[in-house]
Amino acid sequence: MSDLQASTAAGQRGPAEHSIRDQIIEAADEHFSRYGYGKTTVADLAKAIGFSKAYIYKFFDSKQAIGEAICSKCLGTIVTEVHTSLAAGKSATDRLRRLLRTIAAATTDIAFSDQKLYEIASYSCAEKWPSAMAYLDEVGLILTGIVQDGRASGEFERKTPIDEAVRAIMLVFQPFMNPAMLQYNLDAVPEGANEVASLVLRSLAP
Amino acid sequence: MSDLQASTAAGQRGPAEHSIRDQIIEAADEHFSRYGYGKTTVADLAKAIGFSKAYIYKFFDSKQAIGEAICSKCLGTIVTEVHTSLAAGKSATDRLRRLLRTIAAATTDIAFSDQKLYEIASYSCAEKWPSAMAYLDEVGLILTGIVQDGRASGEFERKTPIDEAVRAIMLVFQPFMNPAMLQYNLDAVPEGANEVASLVLRSLAP
Numbered sequence: 001m002s003d004l005q006a007s008t009a010a011g012q013r014g015p016a017e018h019s020i021r022d023q024i025i026e027a028a029d030e031h032f033s034r035y036g037y038g039k040t041t042v043a044d045l046a047k048a049i050g051f052s053k054a055y056i057y058k059f060f061d062s063k064q065a066i067g068e069a070i071c072s073k074c075l076g077t078i079v080t081e082v083h084t085s086l087a088a089g090k091s092a093t094d095r096l097r098r099l100l101r102t103i104a105a106a107t108t109d110i111a112f113s114d115q116k117l118y119e120i121a122s123y124s125c126a127e128k129w130p131s132a133m134a135y136l137d138e139v140g141l142i143l144t145g146i147v148q149d150g151r152a153s154g155e156f157e158r159k160t161p162i163d164e165a166v167r168a169i170m171l172v173f174q175p176f177m178n179p180a181m182l183q184y185n186l187d188a189v190p191e192g193a194n195e196v197a198s199l200v201l202r203s204l205a206p
Numbered sequence: 207m208s209d210l211q212a213s214t215a216a217g218q219r220g221p222a223e224h225s226i227r228d229q230i231i232e233a234a235d236e237h238f239s240r241y242g243y244g245k246t247t248v249a250d251l252a253k254a255i256g257f258s259k260a261y262i263y264k265f266f267d268s269k270q271a272i273g274e275a276i277c278s279k280c281l282g283t284i285v286t287e288v289h290t291s292l293a294a295g296k297s298a299t300d301r302l303r304r305l306l307r308t309i310a311a312a313t314t315d316i317a318f319s320d321q322k323l324y325e326i327a328s329y330s331c332a333e334k335w336p337s338a339m340a341y342l343d344e345v346g347l348i349l350t351g352i353v354q355d356g357r358a359s360g361e362f363e364r365k366t367p368i369d370e371a372v373r374a375i376m377l378v379f380q381p382f383m384n385p386a387m388l389q390y391n392l393d394a395v396p397e398g399a400n401e402v403a404s405l406v407l408r409s410l411a412p
Contacts, residue, residue: 125390160408168405171398172378174387181380181387184331192377199374202366203409 021059024049025073028066029117037067037120064123068131071124074117075135078106082142092150096204097197099146103139104176104193108186111179121179139177140170147204156204169200227265230255231279234272235323243273243326270329274337277330280323281341284312288348298356302410303403305352309345310382310399314392317385327385345383346376353410362410375406 027049032040042063046053060066085102089095111118124132144166150156175181176193185192233255238246248269252259266272291308295301317324330338350372356362381387382399391398 157408160404164401165405167398168401171381171391171394171402172405174381174390175377178387178390180390181384184380184384184386185377188377192373195370195374196377198366199371199378199406199409202363202411203405205408205411 021069024051024056024059025066025069029070029073032067032070032120033117037063037123042066064127064129067120067123068129070117070120071129071131072134074110074121075131077110078103079135079138081106082139086142086146092146092153092155093201095146096143096150096201097194099139099142100173100176100193100197100200101190103173104182104189107177107179107182108189111182112186118179118183125178125180136170139173140166143169150204154206157206165204168203172196172200227275230257230262230265231272231275235276235279238273238276238326239323243269243329248272270333270335273326273329274335276323276326277335277337278340280316280327281337283316284309285341285344287312288345292348292352298352298359298361299407301352302349302356302407303400305345305348306379306382306399306403306406307396309379310388310395313383313385313388314395317388318392324385324389331384331386342376345379346372349375356410360412363412371410378402378406 028045031045031048035044040063042056043053045063045066046056049056056066060069082099082102085098086095089098107121111121123129144162147156147162147165147169151158151162173196175185176189176196182189234251237251237254241250246269248262249259251269251272252262255262262272266275288305288308291304292301295304313327317327329335350368353362353368353371353375357364357368379402381391382395382402388395
């Protein structure tokens with residue numbers, strides 16, 4: 001039994017538990033990357049990590065909960081990259097381009113640099129995992145902010161109901177946002193994504 | 207041996223062969239719908255249809271060739287529906303709306319009315335079957351015609367290079383054209399598709 005396990009067994013939860021949780025996530029991430037998410041059971045995972053199945057179940061309700069944690073971590077990375085990129089944006093126009101460009105590039109990196117993470121991403125979309133839904137909500141909010149700013153600055157038109165404009169843009173971003181679709185468009189990153197951003201900006205012109 | 211088989215065996219190819227080919231396609235379509243395309247082998251198919259495997263191979267090189275034939279038939283149906291709908295279009299604007307609406311509705315019908323045809327559609331996209339590629343080319347040509355007409359009539363702007371405009375529109379149509387993506391957007395047919403058409407029309411405004 002490792003120090004971490006021992007400290008948890010002794011009832012020291014909180015930080016210690018947190019660290020083990022991270023350790024399980026990290027090990028699971030590596031395991032799924034190599035052997036696939038769909039085919040792996042919690043028992044396989046436990047064996048590979050060197051923890052008991054029961055022990056893993058102390059931290060996660062199910063395999064999906066572990067997948068969710070990996071998914072959230074990845075989506076959190078994308079959102080951080082988006083915020084960093086947007087902070088350098090000079091105008092709403094520039095920030096809208098940066099939004100799609102960053103999402104397309106970061107999603108390509110995460111889902112396709114390692115083929116197996118694509119698999120978890122696919123499950124998260126297909127089964128509408130809370131992590132994936134929360135991510136879409138967050139991107140929707142960021143997009144709404146950009147459109148509002150562009151309307152305020154006079155860069156964008158104000159006739160279309162903003163909810164409709166944002167909903168439609170979220171739909172047309174899908175080919176570069178949703179891994180199930182992005183797999184067909186990897187050749188179109190970054191040029192195609194840039195052309196879609198241009199189309200969206202033409203649609204927003206006053 | 208049926209009359210059709212006998213006539214073919216006697217060397218009467220052409221019409222007779224054509225009819226058997228259709229018979230195989232129809233039976234395969236039904237079989238795949240019920241048991242799935244991925245899991246079925248040509249041997250399973252032969253057994254179910256009541257022809258020998260060798261006999262099926264006289265008409266088709268592979269299971270994919272049969273899948274391609276089914277795919278072509280379905281995509282041909284969509285293209286016919288598109289042409290019928292466009293013929294009633296009053297303007298380039300109206301025809302662009304009809305194009306996306308018809309594709310979204312027809313693809314939903316074909317790929318999702320019967321869950322298993324979705325499977326063949328997915329293979330055709332994922333493996334870039336010639337039938338799927340030819341369909342995309344055809345829709346691209348129809349779209350180019352609509353954009354050209356709208357430019358000529360003054361409905362659409364003329365600044366954006368037409369190739370770029372068409373490429374970007376084909377990308378933003380994907381959420382309603384590509385079955386792998388459409389599966390996530392079935393709730394958005396027809397409203398979401400209509401909002402995307404509106405976005406595209408705003409992008410085309412002079």
